Amino acid sequence: MTVTRRTLAVATAGLALPAVARAQDWPNGAIRIIVPFAAGGSTDAVARLAAPGLTQRLGVPVVVENRSGAAGSLGTHAVAQARPDGQTWLLTFDSHATLPALLPNLPFNLTRDLEPVLLIGGAPYVIATRPDKPYRSLQDIVAAARARPDAINYGSTGNGTIGHLTMILLGNRAEIRMAHLPYRGGGLAVNDTVAGHVEMMIGSAALVAPQISAGNLRPVVQFGPERLPALREVPTAAESGFPGLEAEAWWGVFAPRGTPAAAKQRMQQALTESFREERVSRTMTETQQARLVLAGPEDFAKFLERQIETWGGVVRNHNIQAD
Known part of the structure; x- marks a missing residue:
């Protein structure tokens, strides 16, 4: 059989038909x-x-x-x-x-x-803590960490997550050391922060917003380029003395x-x-x-x-x- 351009095109089209059919049948x-x-x-x-x-x-x-x-x-x-x-x-x-x-x-x-x-x-990252904790500003956190290196802890959604990396950058900029407690998910970090097992946590605004609305957590600082409409009273990291320190989920x-x-x-x-x-x-x-x-x-x-x-x-x- 002589392979012509026409027979090659027909053969190729025939091979393609099953894939096309599968795509058209999706989802199955x-x-x-x-x-x-x-x-x-x-x-x-x-x-x-x-x-x-x-x-x-x-x-x-x-x-x-x-x-x-x-x-x-x-x-x-x-x-x-x-x-x-x-x-x-x-x-x-x-x-x-x-x-x-x-x-x-x-x-x-x-x-x-x-x-x-x-x-x-x-959504921007936010540091949040229980309302009965003494941290009402990023300056409060920095002062406490300088006074007690490695004694103030915070939770995140895991080692190497953006929240964790943001806290590392904050530590470098502020010249402080804090103890990191990584969790396997955001819900677990929130639960332990609400329960008071950790001093504070860093998570996306999406993660902490329900507990902030319920009064179980207090936002301290947000890492977006500007304040969220729902967190108008919460300063950004730039407003708190750390320009350029931004992190969004x-x-x-x-x-x-x-x-x-x-x-x-x-x-x-x-x-x-x-x-x-x-x-x-x-x-x-x-x-x-x-x-x-x-x-x-x-x-x-x-x-x-x-x-x-x-x-x-x-x-x-x-x-x-x-x-």
Whole structure:
């Protein structure tokens, strides 16, 4: 048989048909959104906020599955090695960008094995403490830490997370030493701070906002470029004498490398529409204190590259080790 341009085109089209059919048939069963942190944290809350809208728009059950451990790498690895059939997705947090520097022997490649789908939004980091603690300003924290080096402790959502790295930068700038207590999830850090087991914690505004509203925590300082509308009385780090010290949490969705383009596009659309619902949008911006971005794959990829460079540098420069 003589292979002509026409027969080659027909053969190639025939090979492509099954993949096209699979993409058109998607979704064909329950969808898993893996959150690589424990239940109760802001990432878990964001995923569960999106799930009902996704179920409605995609017509299949959407299940949120928590797989915490190793700074979020266990759950992330599960998605990286999942079949790229559009049935498994990752909804993760800002510490995603620190994984290559924090865990240099990762069994997956962050940018090769996972594809950005949607940058949902972000929220500034906040230091919060119990109302009966003596810390009412960042200056109070600095003074206490200088008077008692390594005696004042704080909780974070884990070793090498952006909150932890922000406190390291604060320590360097203020020339103080504080004891770090890493938790496996934001909910656990919040619980122990409310209970008084730690002096204070650093977490995203989304994480601490419910307890601040309930009066169980008092915000001391926020690390955004400007004050949040809901925290108008709380100064930024720049206003507290540390210009340039900024840190914002973010949430994003990724797919295993090779997931059909049609499935990624439909998932991106369903996610965007879900977060734009009035109830969901209001919960994100008011209750979670987040700024919705809803940026697509190209912009998300550029954003992630900058985050890896910035925070990965902090990890390497300070020899931060994973838990």
